[in-house]
Amino acid sequence: MNYLWAFIVGGLLCAIGQLLIDKTKLTPARILVFYVISGVFLTVIGVYAPLVKLAGAGATLPLTGFGYALANGVKKAVEADGFLGIFTGGLTATAGGITVAVVFGFIIALIFRPREK
Amino acid sequence: MTKKTGKQTIIFNNPPHILSYVAVGGKEEAKGPLGKHFDTIFPDPYLGEASWEKAECKLQYSAVKTLLEKSNYLPQDIDIMFGGDLINQCTSSYFAARDLQIPLYGIYGACSTMAEALHLGCMAIEGDFAENIIAVTSSHFCSSEKQFRFPLEYGGQRPPTSQWTVTASGAVLVTKETGDIIIDKITTGKIVDKGITDANNMGAAMAPAAADTIKTHFEDTKLDYDYYDLIVTGDLGKLGKTLLDRLLKEEGIDLSERLDDCGCMIYNIDKQDKHCGGSGCGCSASVLASYILPMVKEEKFKKVLFVPTGALMSPLTCKQGESIAGVAHAVSITKREEN
Amino acid sequence: MNDEQYSKIVNNYAPSSPLFTDMLKAFFAGGILCLLGEFFRSFLISADFSVTTASTWVSIMVIIIAQILSGFGIYEKAAKYAGAGFSVPISGFANSVVSPAIEYHTEGLILGLGAKLFTIAGPVIVYGITSSVAAGIIYYIGGLLK
Numbered sequence: 001m002n003y004l005w006a007f008i009v010g011g012l013l014c015a016i017g018q019l020l021i022d023k024t025k026l027t028p029a030r031i032l033v034f035y036v037i038s039g040v041f042l043t044v045i046g047v048y049a050p051l052v053k054l055a056g057a058g059a060t061l062p063l064t065g066f067g068y069a070l071a072n073g074v075k076k077a078v079e080a081d082g083f084l085g086i087f088t089g090g091l092t093a094t095a096g097g098i099t100v101a102v103v104f105g106f107i108i109a110l111i112f113r114p115r116e117k
Numbered sequence: 118m119t120k121k122t123g124k125q126t127i128i129f130n131n132p133p134h135i136l137s138y139v140a141v142g143g144k145e146e147a148k149g150p151l152g153k154h155f156d157t158i159f160p161d162p163y164l165g166e167a168s169w170e171k172a173e174c175k176l177q178y179s180a181v182k183t184l185l186e187k188s189n190y191l192p193q194d195i196d197i198m199f200g201g202d203l204i205n206q207c208t209s210s211y212f213a214a215r216d217l218q219i220p221l222y223g224i225y226g227a228c229s230t231m232a233e234a235l236h237l238g239c240m241a242i243e244g245d246f247a248e249n250i251i252a253v254t255s256s257h258f259c260s261s262e263k264q265f266r267f268p269l270e271y272g273g274q275r276p277p278t279s280q281w282t283v284t285a286s287g288a289v290l291v292t293k294e295t296g297d298i299i300i301d302k303i304t305t306g307k308i309v310d311k312g313i314t315d316a317n318n319m320g321a322a323m324a325p326a327a328a329d330t331i332k333t334h335f336e337d338t339k340l341d342y343d344y345y346d347l348i349v350t351g352d353l354g355k356l357g358k359t360l361l362d363r364l365l366k367e368e369g370i371d372l373s374e375r376l377d378d379c380g381c382m383i384y385n386i387d388k389q390d391k392h393c394g395g396s397g398c399g400c401s402a403s404v405l406a407s408y409i410l411p412m413v414k415e416e417k418f419k420k421v422l423f424v425p426t427g428a429l430m431s432p433l434t435c436k437q438g439e440s441i442a443g444v445a446h447a448v449s450i451t452k453r454e455e456n
Numbered sequence: 457m458n459d460e461q462y463s464k465i466v467n468n469y470a471p472s473s474p475l476f477t478d479m480l481k482a483f484f485a486g487g488i489l490c491l492l493g494e495f496f497r498s499f500l501i502s503a504d505f506s507v508t509t510a511s512t513w514v515s516i517m518v519i520i521i522a523q524i525l526s527g528f529g530i531y532e533k534a535a536k537y538a539g540a541g542f543s544v545p546i547s548g549f550a551n552s553v554v555s556p557a558i559e560y561h562t563e564g565l566i567l568g569l570g571a572k573l574f575t576i577a578g579p580v581i582v583y584g585i586t587s588s589v590a591a592g593i594i595y596y597i598g599g600l601l602k
Contacts, residue, residue, distance in 0.1 A: 002494065003494055003495070003498075006490045006494035007487040007494075008487065010487050010490025010491070010493075011482075011484060011486050011490070011541075012483065013486065014482045014485065014486025014487070014540045014541045014545065015479045015480075015482050015483040015541075016540075017482065017539075018482035018541070019475070019479060020540075021478075021539065021540055021543075022472075022473040022478055022479075025276075025315065025317075028267075028271075028273050028543055028548075028576070029552070029575075029576045031540070031543070032544075032549060032552065032576065032579075036583060036584040036587070037584075040587040040588055040591050041587070044594055044595075052511075055490075055494075056494045056511075057490050057494035057511070057514055058487075058491070058494060060493075060497075060511045060515065061490050061493045061514070061518060061545045061546055061547075062486070063545065063546060063548070063549055063580075065511075065515075065546070066546060066549070066580075066584060067584060067587070067588075069511075069512075070587070071587075071591040074588045074592040074595060075595050078595045078599060079599070082596070082599075085592060085595075086589055086593055086595075086596055087589065090591075091585060093508075094584075096512045096515070096516055097519060098581065100516045100520065101523070101550050101553045102553065102577075104520050104550075105523055105550070105553040105554040105557050106557065106570075108523045108524065108527040108557075108558070109558045109573070111527060112558050114169070114268070114269045114559050114561075115162075116162040116258065116259055117258075117269060117529075117532065167562065168562040169562075263559055263560075268555040268558065268575075269529075269558075269559060270526050270531070270532050270551070270554065270555035270558050270559065271551065271556070272526070272532045272534065272535025272536065272542055272543055273535060273536070274478075274535075274536055274539050276473065277470075277471040277472065277473055278471065311457075311462045312459035318470065321466040321470070325462065356466075356469060356470055356471065360466065360469060363465060364457070367457065392471075393471075
């Protein structure tokens with residue numbers, strides 16, 4: 001059952017993004033930023049955690065999931081370390097994704113040359 | 118005494134002659150309806166160079182080189198070259214001329230640059246400051262995408278109003294000598310800005326400028342609207358062309374049957390998935406050299422008004438929310454009447 | 457004709473994106489991507505990974521695959537079709553990291569590749585971290601009030 005939800009929730013989050021692109025002329029960079037901030041916000045108000053439980057990767061893979069990981073990490077860090085957790089929690093929880101994206105992106109960019117569309 | 122006629126037009130006493138012309142392009146342009154008329158096609162988008170910027174330089178260099186060979190001229194026979202492109206600080210034109218050793222003015226007028234080059238060149242000849250001039254412009258899809266839009270590997274969708282920067286260069290040799298084709302009138306355009314801010318809709322930004330210049334040209338010259346067999350705008354694209362027709366009709370000028378646009382002519386727009394058509398200052402230049410001038414020579418069209426249009430903006434001004442200004446310059450090109 | 461009237465005419469004639477088909481494509485492409493991710497995630501959880509660790513591994517795999525496909529120019533072609541279906545998931549983020557890095561490699565390793573790698577990723581990280589700190593403050597104050 002959670003496979004079906006992964007498909008539906010993931011699909012819907014992307015369809016909303018498409019609606020924003022077609023209707024608002026928001027550039028892709030703005031949409032990504034908007035998704036991350038929305039993810040943080042939805043986590044704080046307690047909406048996103050149940051969605052992750054329901055849809056799994058359907059909620060964690062869209063960039064709102066990146067916001068969820070940031071907010072969730074901060075939450076745990078504040079619980080464990082108090083005030084310091086405000087500053088350490090977000091990046092600690094997302095370190096894996098960011099590091100891989102940067103390092104692997106660096107390697108790929110070393111190897112490949114831009115090509116015409 | 119000034120040679121100006123009306124507000125913005127110059128009618129030449131001794132019209133300069135177009136002696137020869139060259140168009141070079143890439144593989145997308147080869148697939149278009151004019152592909153077979155290009156002098157050289159480069160299937161490799163890099164043209165064997167290390168960067169897109171170098172590739173565009175080579176494109177422009179080879180257009181000028183081929184032009185000189187075709188017309189049996191040496192670089193030292195050329196008094197002034199007027200070159201332009203879209204890349205920051207006009208590097209494509211200046212660097213292309215490093216090896217040519219021809220006196221050069223680098224100019225910028227976005228996609229209208231070819232008209233700007235022809236205007237300046239013709240005035241230099243009419244004023245006896247030069248015997249032979251070359252007007253050349255180029256654009257390259259990849260270098261323009263990189264400078265104005267997104268990296269090529271970036272996954273995104275192009276909006277339906279967007280235009281595709283043409284990978285091409287066009288070069289024209291204009292002289293005092295006797296050729297088949299003459300440039301007898303030019304009209305310099307004013308900046309017209311109707312507040313369009315969408316950089317993916319340049320046709321809409323430029324159409325009002327084209328309408329203004331065409332209207333002024335007819336007012337200044339007092340010619341009939343059916344004087345020209347073809348009025349061909351620079352690269353308004355499909356949408357811009359429709360808008361131009363509409364704007365002219367609002368002014369009571371009906372040219373529908375004579376209007377065409379370089380951006381619409383260079384590609385099979387739907388088949389090649391080019392949205393609203395081609396753009397870039399290589400577009401009007403290569404259409405001029407590959408199609409319009411040969412057609413005038415063969416008398417398929419006797420009188421053509423060539424009106425390249427430019428969308429004036431930079432990535433910076435766009436981010437600052439500035440609107441896109443449009444400009445259009447008109448060049449009247451006609452078959453020389455035998456005396 | 458003033459600017460407003462002109463803008464109306466432009467909007468009348470301007471071709472618009474086929475919204476329904478675009479959204480449908482985005483829905484299916486994004487849905488299938490997430491479905492595959494969920495298969496992998498369930499597999500990892502069944503192999504005794506914690507839920508958070510499994511999610512992180514799924515994200516890492518998706519990032520790596522998306523960047524390899526970007527290098528070959530395949531991701532760009534797929535995203536042209538799928539639209540937001542491939543730009544909203546983390547794979548789109550990965551693509552936005554690697555594509556300017558490839559493009560600006562010609563401007564050198566430091567200020568070309570190194571700096572441009574963050575063209576789109578930079579704002580995402582800036583606003584992500586900043587909003588996470590805001591969230592942290594809320595959680596902290598919430599904890600004090602308990």
